[in-house]
Amino acid sequence: MGASPVADNLLFFTELVSMPVLDVQGRRIGRVKDAALVPMVSSSRIDRVLVGGGYTWLTIRYDQIRSIVLGKGIVLSDEQLTPYHDDEYMLRIGRDLLDQQIIDVTGRKVVRVTDVTMGIHNDGIRDTLTVLEVDIGLRSIFRRLCQGLVSPRWIRRLQRPIRPNSILWDLCNVVETDPLRRLRLNISYEKLEQMHPADLADIVEELSPAERGAIFETIDSEAAADALSEVDPKMQASILEALEPEKAADIVEEMAPDEAADILAEMEKGTSEEIMDEMDSAEKTEVQELLEFEEDTAGGMMTTEYVALHDNATAADALAALKGNTGLLESLNTLFLIDTEERLTAAIPLARSFIASGDTRLKDLASGTLIQVTVDEKQNRVTELFDKYNLLTLPVVDEEGKLAGVITADDVISVLRQK
Amino acid sequence: MLKLLRRFRYHLLVFFAVLGPGFITANVDNDSGGIFTYSAAGARFGYLPLWTLLPITLVLIITQEMCSRMGAVTGKGLSDLIREEFGLRMTFLMMTLLVLANMTNVMAEFAGVASSLELFHVSRYITVPISAVAVWFLVVKGNYKSVEKIFLFGCFLYVTYIISGFLVKPDWKEAALYSVEPKLMLDKDYIYMLIGMVGTTIAPWMQFYLQSAVVEKGVTAKEYAASRIEVIVGCIMTDVVAFFIIVACAGAIWSVRPRDIQDASEAALGLKPFGQYAFLLFSAGLLNASIFAACILPLSTAYSVCEGLGFEAGVNKRMREAPVFYFLYTLLIVVGAGVVLIPGFPLVRMILLSQVLNGVLLPFVLIFMIRLINRPDLMGEWVNPRWFNQVSWISVVVMIGLTLALVGITVRGMP
Numbered sequence: 141m142g143a144s145p146v147a148d149n150l151l152f153f154t155e156l157v158s159m160p161v162l163d164v165q166g167r168r169i170g171r172v173k174d175a176a177l178v179p180m181v182s183s184s185r186i187d188r189v190l191v192g193g194g195y196t197w198l199t200i201r202y203d204q205i206r207s208i209v210l211g212k213g214i215v216l217s218d219e220q221l222t223p224y225h226d227d228e229y230m231l232r233i234g235r236d237l238l239d240q241q242i243i244d245v246t247g248r249k250v251v252r253v254t255d256v257t258m259g260i261h262n263d264g265i266r267d268t269l270t271v272l273e274v275d276i277g278l279r280s281i282f283r284r285l286c287q288g289l290v291s292p293r294w295i296r297r298l299q300r301p302i303r304p305n306s307i308l309w310d311l312c313n314v315v316e317t318d319p320l321r322r323l324r325l326n327i328s329y330e331k332l333e334q335m336h337p338a339d340l341a342d343i344v345e346e347l348s349p350a351e352r353g354a355i356f357e358t359i360d361s362e363a364a365a366d367a368l369s370e371v372d373p374k375m376q377a378s379i380l381e382a383l384e385p386e387k388a389a390d391i392v393e394e395m396a397p398d399e400a401a402d403i404l405a406e407m408e409k410g411t412s413e414e415i416m417d418e419m420d421s422a423e424k425t426e427v428q429e430l431l432e433f434e435e436d437t438a439g440g441m442m443t444t445e446y447v448a449l450h451d452n453a454t455a456a457d458a459l460a461a462l463k464g465n466t467g468l469l470e471s472l473n474t475l476f477l478i479d480t481e482e483r484l485t486a487a488i489p490l491a492r493s494f495i496a497s498g499d500t501r502l503k504d505l506a507s508g509t510l511i512q513v514t515v516d517e518k519q520n521r522v523t524e525l526f527d528k529y530n531l532l533t534l535p536v537v538d539e540e541g542k543l544a545g546v547i548t549a550d551d552v553i554s555v556l557r558q559k
Numbered sequence: 560m561l562k563l564l565r566r567f568r569y570h571l572l573v574f575f576a577v578l579g580p581g582f583i584t585a586n587v588d589n590d591s592g593g594i595f596t597y598s599a600a601g602a603r604f605g606y607l608p609l610w611t612l613l614p615i616t617l618v619l620i621i622t623q624e625m626c627s628r629m630g631a632v633t634g635k636g637l638s639d640l641i642r643e644e645f646g647l648r649m650t651f652l653m654m655t656l657l658v659l660a661n662m663t664n665v666m667a668e669f670a671g672v673a674s675s676l677e678l679f680h681v682s683r684y685i686t687v688p689i690s691a692v693a694v695w696f697l698v699v700k701g702n703y704k705s706v707e708k709i710f711l712f713g714c715f716l717y718v719t720y721i722i723s724g725f726l727v728k729p730d731w732k733e734a735a736l737y738s739v740e741p742k743l744m745l746d747k748d749y750i751y752m753l754i755g756m757v758g759t760t761i762a763p764w765m766q767f768y769l770q771s772a773v774v775e776k777g778v779t780a781k782e783y784a785a786s787r788i789e790v791i792v793g794c795i796m797t798d799v800v801a802f803f804i805i806v807a808c809a810g811a812i813w814s815v816r817p818r819d820i821q822d823a824s825e826a827a828l829g830l831k832p833f834g835q836y837a838f839l840l841f842s843a844g845l846l847n848a849s850i851f852a853a854c855i856l857p858l859s860t861a862y863s864v865c866e867g868l869g870f871e872a873g874v875n876k877r878m879r880e881a882p883v884f885y886f887l888y889t890l891l892i893v894v895g896a897g898v899v900l901i902p903g904f905p906l907v908r909m910i911l912l913s914q915v916l917n918g919v920l921l922p923f924v925l926i927f928m929i930r931l932i933n934r935p936d937l938m939g940e941w942v943n944p945r946w947f948n949q950v951s952w953i954s955v956v957v958m959i960g961l962t963l964a965l966v967g968i969t970v971r972g973m974p
Binding site for chain 2: 239240249252253254277281285347348350351352374375378381
């Protein structure tokens with residue numbers, strides 16, 4: 141596949157630039173300087189071609205073009221050209237795309253654009269250019285280096301042995317930090333919301349602080365919260381600090397309270413208070429309680445999101461409780477029982493309550509020994525317990541034996557990895 | 560009072576959080592080539608050249624500070640920014656020069672490893688391959704955090720020079736006096752020596768390395784105040800080490816009989832009459848400096864090139880994910896270490912060539928830096944203040960002048 145010649149209906153941006161432009165009579169007007177999309181109208185059709193001739197640049201609309209042929213040039217069908225002025229709705233390929241970083245959504249990485257591959261499409265009246273792929277890698281670097289020094293035909297021949305490396309334009313996401321321009325260029329980050337949070341986190345880590353901010357500002361709070369909890373802990377606080385407090389609060393509310401507390405603890409006091417002021421009171425109290433604990437104790441590791449039922453509850457009650465807490469389902473694997481004074485009495489593996497008949501008392505399904513720690517237990521001891529008893533969850537109780545929170549295996553893994 | 564203490568503790572914590580890039584970059588400046596330059600200056604002219612260290616420190620701080628500021632504010636490496644603002648062709652040209660210059664630098668470092676261990680009668684055919692493999696594994700198998708810790712420990716080992724400086728018992732009064740009193744002589748060798756000292760102060764790779772390291776470390780504009788202090792302290796420490804190298808050679812060699820030395824290991828031998836320890840520490844310092852730089856140069860080169868040309872890079876990536884990065888990194892080490900083992904290889908000429916390449920590249924790097932750092936769309940409120948711009952233009956022009964003078968001297972003197 142690497143050796144196949146480039147088809148005639150493809151045109152690289154490097155070839156388009158400096159192509160001669162001829163008017164209806166075949167007189168040369170000038171050379172192509174840049175081309176632009178107008179994403180509001182079409183996300184891939186080249187809407188304008190900018191020509192430099194004489195003192196000013198002129199704008200050619202796509203419907204003023206008759207034909208585009210490599211080696212010959214662009215022939216126009218209309219001569220009413222307008223002088224170029226910097227239109228804010230234009231995404232200029234040469235200025236805004238070439239040499240900049242974009243996100244490859246399926247490849248899940250940040251890449252730098254070296255060239256752009258366009259298709260020439262003829263509908264019987266005119267040739268239209270559409271952006272097909274963004275080129276990265278050696279082949280496009282070679283093209284850029286030779287551009288203007290060697291004829292395009294020769295470049296196409298010489299580049300054959302180099303393996304192409306391109307990304308479909310539909311799978312690219314341009315990053316724009318200016319919110320107003322983002323609107324005008326119709327840039328959204330919806331594609332990013334579909335990615336796995338851990339992949340999105342990797343991408344975000346590679347971007348600059350301004351670009352990070354732009355993404356977290358725009359994607360919905362839930363996706364943002366999921367991604368943020370996967371970001372390098374050192375970076376988390378600085379990302380939230382850069383956002384508007386309301387948006388930051390929205391994201392923090394969506395996070396697990398223990399993770400939210402960890403991030404807020406990393407921030408300067410003024411900023412974290414500003415964010416907490418914007419939060420809903422329920423989530424705020426949870427987070428505040430967690431902030432009281434030292435980071436390297438069981439209290440600092442635990443989350444307050446768990447499902448606790450009354451001592452005498454049955455399997456049917458458990459099912460009902462789960463239906464009311466669908467938000468927790470993804471990571472839930474243990475149910476807890478508490479007595480009338482909220483003291484922890486038993487832990488029940490979730491799967492057991494499933495196979496039990498509806499009227500079975502949960503108490504009877506409890507694991508043999510109840511392993512629990514107090515809020516001030518040291519982090520090292522907690523990880524030891526997880527290892528020794530092969531735990532998935534570990535309940536944490538306060539001085540009076542009341543259930544305060546739960547530590548899950550993923551918390552322990554994060555702690556171990558940071559060492 | 561308690562509040563003040565707590566504030567101090569906070570600042571100290573932030574300082575340690577950003578510690579690394581500035582320190583490491585400045586210290587690697589004292590690589591085997593740097594140590595040779597300073598030793599030669601001390602052996603030939605004694606305490607006279609000490610005054611240059613003050614302006615050298617200033618210029619070093621000014622240039623390093625700009626890079627670390629750009630890294631913290633934009634979150635992008637220098638070659639990233641050059642690519643985005645000046646296009647692919649310019650980046651490619653600069654990266655080609657950088658690879659060539661650094662390759663010859665790596666050769667010089669492995670030559671330093673060889674000669675420092677040959678002082679202890681260990682053959683280079685054993686030491687160079689072992690150290691090359693060790694260097695390769697350290698970075699490939701480590702992660703950024705652990706590697707940085709080892710590097711910081713390497714910075715600490717420069718203390719050996721300070722101790723050996725004391726062991727030689729130089730004339731402290733004279734050393735103190737000449738540190739602040741500029742001494743100019745219209746002697747050809749003296750002027751060459753001065754140009755050499757200043758001309759080797761800033762190498763292009765340092766600017767690229769520092770900025771990438773600041774980005775990798777995740778320093779933000781908010782923590783930048785601490786980062787700036789780190790850069791300044793690092794630069795000062797580097798020149799304190801340089802001071803002690805000059806003083807040690809002045810006390811041990813110049814005070815006995817002023818003479819030219821051919822390489823840094825000869826300086827170490829010159830310290831022998833002042834005790835086994837002085838000799839030992841000086842040679843250990845040379846070994847440390849050479850290995851240290853041999854680690855960082857290939858790494859920094861591979862990083863800058865991949866960043867600028869848009870290839871995947873990073874020690875945290877696997878070899879399959881970042882093939883170009885690992886290829887370049889390995890190539891630099893293999894070639895750099897390999898040529899030291901070829902008998903009759905014109906190593907000296909190569910090292911002189913690296914000076915020329917560095918000199919050609921430096922003006923581009925410095926001018927691009929100043930242009931980038933004055934762009935409000937990149938730097939926002941962090942652009943250079945006006946007075947700082949004047950100071951940095953002056954130092955850049957002086958640096959470019961002196962570097963080009965050094966290139967001129969080198970080319971004329973080349974065999």
